[in-house]
Amino acid sequence: MFAKRLKQMRKKRKLTMQEVADSLGVAKSTYAGYESGYRQPTIESIQTISRILRTSADYLLGLTDYPEPPAELNHNAKEYLNVEQLHWDGVPLEKSDLDLIRSLLERMIRDRALANKDDSPSN
Structure with a gap:
């Protein structure tokens, strides 16, 4: 799955293998090995590739089906619990x-809130 998604995202971003390889600091043949599944990148390389391709490492690795990383993490539990799935x-x-x-x-x-209100000193 990694190799397939890697190639898919590179093409979606309209980048050549050489451009990604250069940005990653590896030979084109090394990067081509990642896309063919012949080679496996290091964790650090996967992180860098995900930044280059503007996607998440989770997507490339098949841990999520959402290729676009969230614009901003939302830590508001109330809003998070409104997600349907x-x-x-x-x-x-x-x-x-x-x-x-x-x-x-x-x-x-x-x-x-009530406990905090009861604990506050009276004026």
Whole structure:
């Protein structure tokens, strides 16, 4: 899968093998070996290749099917839980599961806010 996706992304970015090889600092034959599956790049090379091709290493390695890396990571759990296809360790989460998780988190935040309000010194 790596070799296929590597070639696909290079062509999508309209780069030649020589251009990618030069940016990577390897011979064209070495890079061609990556695209043919004959050679395996190091982890560091995979990271560099993903930057050159403006994709994620996870996509190249087949760990995700999304070739475009996220523009910015969103760490807001409320927004993240609105994603339709979440899973927990490979087990898909149903809408009812996500609704329960959201409800529990909202309750936890409300309780924390009340506890903080009760702990604050009186004026």
